[in-house]
Amino acid sequence: xxxxxILSPYFLNFDNLITVIKQTSVVGIIAIGVTLVIVTGxxxxxxxxxxxxxGVVAGFALAKGASNFVGILIGALIGxxxxxxxxxxxxxxxxxxFIATLGMMMSARGMSLVxxxxxxxxxxxxxxxxxxxxxxxxxxxxxxxxxFAVIALLTHFLLKRTSTGRYLFATGSNEEAARLSGINVRLxxxxxxxxxxxxxxxxxxxxxxxxNSAQPAIGSGYELDAIAAVVIGGTSLSxxxxxxxxxxxxxxxMSTMKNGLNLMHVSQFWQQVIIGGVVILAVYxxxxxxxxxxx
Numbered sequence: 001x002x003x004x005x006i007l008s009p010y011f012l013n014f015d016n017l018i019t020v021i022k023q024t025s026v027v028g029i030i031a032i033g034v035t036l037v038i039v040t041g042x043x044x045x046x047x048x049x050x051x052x053x054x055g056v057v058a059g060f061a062l063a064k065g066a067s068n069f070v071g072i073l074i075g076a077l078i079g080x081x082x083x084x085x086x087x088x089x090x091x092x093x094x095x096x097x098f099i100a101t102l103g104m105m106m107s108a109r110g111m112s113l114v115x116x117x118x119x120x121x122x123x124x125x126x127x128x129x130x131x132x133x134x135x136x137x138x139x140x141x142x143x144x145x146x147x148f149a150v151i152a153l154l155t156h157f158l159l160k161r162t163s164t165g166r167y168l169f170a171t172g173s174n175e176e177a178a179r180l181s182g183i184n185v186r187l188x189x190x191x192x193x194x195x196x197x198x199x200x201x202x203x204x205x206x207x208x209x210x211x212n213s214a215q216p217a218i219g220s221g222y223e224l225d226a227i228a229a230v231v232i233g234g235t236s237l238s239x240x241x242x243x244x245x246x247x248x249x250x251x252x253x254m255s256t257m258k259n260g261l262n263l264m265h266v267s268q269f270w271q272q273v274i275i276g277g278v279v280i281l282a283v284y285x286x287x288x289x290x291x292x293x294x295x
Contacts, residue, residue, distance in 0.1 A: 018140065024255040025144035026203045028248065031226040031233075032148075032155050033199030035247045036192040038230055039159070041172040041239025042090060042097040044196050046082065047226055048219030049108035054079040054204030056112045059121040059214025068129045075205040076198055082108055083197015087190035105223070112216035121214040132209035144206055151199070156244040168192060172239025228279045229254045236286050253278075 030047050037044045058075030066074070082104060089100040123129070135143045159165035167188045170178040179185045203222075208214055233250030235242030254275065261271045 018142070020255050020259045021145055022142045023259070024251050025142070025148040026206055027222060027225050027229065027254070028148045028251040029151055029199050029203050029206075030222055031229045031247050031251050032151055032244060033196035034223075034226050035230050035233075035235055035242055035244060036155070036159075036168060037097075037196050038227070038235050038237060039168050039172045039239060039242040040189055040192045041175065042189065042192065043101065043227070043237070044083075044086065044193065045098065045101040045223050046086060046104035046108055047196070047200050048222035049105045049112070050079050050082045050197055050200040051204040051207065051219035051222055052112045052214075052216055053082065053108040054201040055208040055218065056115055056121060056204075056214040056216055058205050059123055059208055060115070062123040062126065062129065062208075063121060068126070071129070072132075072205050075208065076201040079201020079204060080194055080198040083194045083200070084190065086197065087193030090193065091186040091189035109216075116214070116216045118216060120216070123208070123212060123214070125212075130209055130212060133206055134210070147202070147206070151202075152244050152248055159242075159244060164188075164191065169240055172241075174240070225254060228275065228282075231279055231286070232282045234286070236290065237283065238290070 030051065034044050034047060054075040057078045058071045061074045062068070062071040086097075086101050086104045089095050089103075090097045093100075131143070133142075133144055137143060137146060159168065167178070167183050168191075170181070170183055171185050171188045175185055178188075204219075207218060211218075229250035230242070230247050231237060231250070232253055233243075233246030233248070235246060257275060257278070258271060261274065266274075
């Protein structure tokens, strides 16, 4: 942050900082969802595609005259359904999470394109629905930031203060030991994927409100951004280790880097190279930390 503020006089501008925080929110909500999956030792590559499909179906519902509440509910439930399908494939059919969610990624994206024929779905002028994204609390705090903060607090409580959170960590730490101790490991995995899908559904609705249209191609790369943020935040890809505060820090680091690089007019291609390097470094540090703990 100090480097970007030196290299670009606009970086610490108040409006720019608000923009960074606002842009953080959608990917942040997705990252919170996938944190639970990674804590259990899984992975979800379908995040961006599920965001798109949720937005498309919610957009169709609103375009056909559904109320705002129904549109939001449909979008969230589509995300939940996709997550549960992935969870069933991983937990009950015992396919590798990478393969299961890769299939969901392709299926959800394909369904978005089939439903829309590759064209945006425009919703009627709906100022109330648009407030979901565009309203600022106390004139300065965007509503998406409030959603992100509330979801982060509730999920932190879930992980740290409930038996469900303990089961998630136990499953990721040692699945066989968790099973022998009486934990329904399959149900725990199903819950994590369902929760992640639900977060993607909510994010799809927020993006729908921002754009006033459902874009079937939106969300491409969100899965990489979210997983990268989770890893940078200290959640172990091997499972059993992670916290929501770390994910929040990871998301802020990712958003700050992207915004700073944009202000410095760094090419999008080079940005991917830089962020990829940061992710590799974060994983390397995680591996070395776990090796040190074993000694």
